[in-house]
Amino acid sequence: MTTPSQASQDLSQQARDAWATAISAPTGDNPSEAPGQGFGQPGKMATPRLSCVALEKSYRKGELIIPVLRGIDLELAPAEFLSVVGQSGSGKSTLLHVLGLLDAPNVGEVHCDGRRIDNLNERQRDTLRNQNFGFIFQSYHLLPELTLLENVISPLAIRHSALTWWTHRKAIHEQAREIIDKVGLGHRVKHRPSELSGGEMQRAAIARALIGQPRVLLADEPTGNLDSTTGQEIMALLASLNELQQLTIIMVTHDERIACQAHRIVRLGEGRVETVSQAA
Ligand code: ADP
Numbered sequence: 001m002t003t004p005s006q007a008s009q010d011l012s013q014q015a016r017d018a019w020a021t022a023i024s025a026p027t028g029d030n031p032s033e034a035p036g037q038g039f040g041q042p043g044k045m046a047t048p049r050l051s052c053v054a055l056e057k058s059y060r061k062g063e064l065i066i067p068v069l070r071g072i073d074l075e076l077a078p079a080e081f082l083s084v085v086g087q088s089g090s091g092k093s094t095l096l097h098v099l100g101l102l103d104a105p106n107v108g109e110v111h112c113d114g115r116r117i118d119n120l121n122e123r124q125r126d127t128l129r130n131q132n133f134g135f136i137f138q139s140y141h142l143l144p145e146l147t148l149l150e151n152v153i154s155p156l157a158i159r160h161s162a163l164t165w166w167t168h169r170k171a172i173h174e175q176a177r178e179i180i181d182k183v184g185l186g187h188r189v190k191h192r193p194s195e196l197s198g199g200e201m202q203r204a205a206i207a208r209a210l211i212g213q214p215r216v217l218l219a220d221e222p223t224g225n226l227d228s229t230t231g232q233e234i235m236a237l238l239a240s241l242n243e244l245q246q247l248t249i250i251m252v253t254h255d256e257r258i259a260c261q262a263h264r265i266v267r268l269g270e271g272r273v274e275t276v277s278q279a280a
C-alpha cells in the first residue's frame with residue numbers, strides 16, 4: 001500500500017523527472033544570448049559566485065530610521081541552492097532585493113566573482129540584473145493588464161532594442177510558449193492574471209523569471225501561497241534547474257520543510273545571520 005508520504009515522494013520524483021526532461025531539451029533559437037560578453041561589460045555571467053560583505057540597510061518612515069539589515073556577510077558557492085529563513089520582518093525580502101541589485105545597501109558591498117556590483121552605474125546594474133538575475137516576487141508582481149504570454153515575455157521586451165525585438169519576435173514568442181508549456185500553463189497563454197489561480201500565477205511568475213535564462217534565481221516565498229502538492233512540484237522544478245542548469249538559487253521561505261530541500265539554510269534574526277546550517 002502507498003502511504004501519503006510515499007505518494008508525495010513519488011509525485012515529487014515524477015515532477016522532477018518531467019522537469020529534468022523538459023529543461024534539458026534544447027530551447028531553439030535564443031536571441032537573448034549575448035555571446036562572448038564578460039560580466040563587466042556587462043553581459044552574461046558564467047556560473048557566478050555571489051557574495052556580500054557587511055551589508056546594512058535601513059528604511060526611513062518619517063522621522064524614524066528602521067534598521068533592517070545590520071551587517072550581513074554571505075558567500076554562495078557557484079550553483080548553490082540556498083534557503084533564507086527567519087521570522088516575518090527579519091529582512092529576508094530586503095536581503096534578496098539588495099543581492100539582486102533591486103535596492104542599494106546603505107553600507108557594505110555585493111560582489112560577483114570577486115568584483116563589486118552594487119556600485120555600478122544604474123544602466124550597468126539594470127543590464128546585469130536583466131541578463132543574469134531572475135526574480136520570483138512574494139506577491140507575483142504580474143501586470144494585470146497584460147496576458148500571461150505578455151507578462152512572461154516582458155523581461156525580454158526590456159532587454160532588446162525595438163529592432164532586435166521585431167527581428168526575433170517569432171523566436172521570442174516560441175521561446176515564451178515553450179517555457180509556459182513547461183510550467184503547465186499552455187492552455188492559459190491569453191488569460192490575464194485575474195483569471196488565474198494562486199498556483200497558476202506562481203507558475204507564471206516562475207516562467208517570467210526563467211525566460212531570460214538567468215544565472216541566479218532569487219525566489220521570495222515561491223511556495224508561500226500554494227497547497228503542499230503544488231508547492232512540492234515547484235520545489236522539484238527549482239531543484240532540477242539547480243542541478244541540470246547549474247542555476248544558483250537563493251530562496252526565501254518561512255517553511256522549514258521547504259527550506260531543508262536546499263543545500264544550506266541561512267537563518268536571519270534582527271537583521272543579522274543567526275545561523276548557517278547544511279540541509280539534511
Ligand atoms: P521579511 O521579508 O523577512 O518579512 P522585509 O525584508 O520585507 O522582511 O522587511 C523587513 C522590515 O523592513 C519590515 O519591518 C518592513 O516593514 C520594513 N520595510 C521593508 N521594505 C520597506 C520599505 N520600502 N519602506 C519602509 N520599510 C520597509
Ligand code: MG
Nearest residue numbers: 092093094138
Ligand atoms: Mg518578505
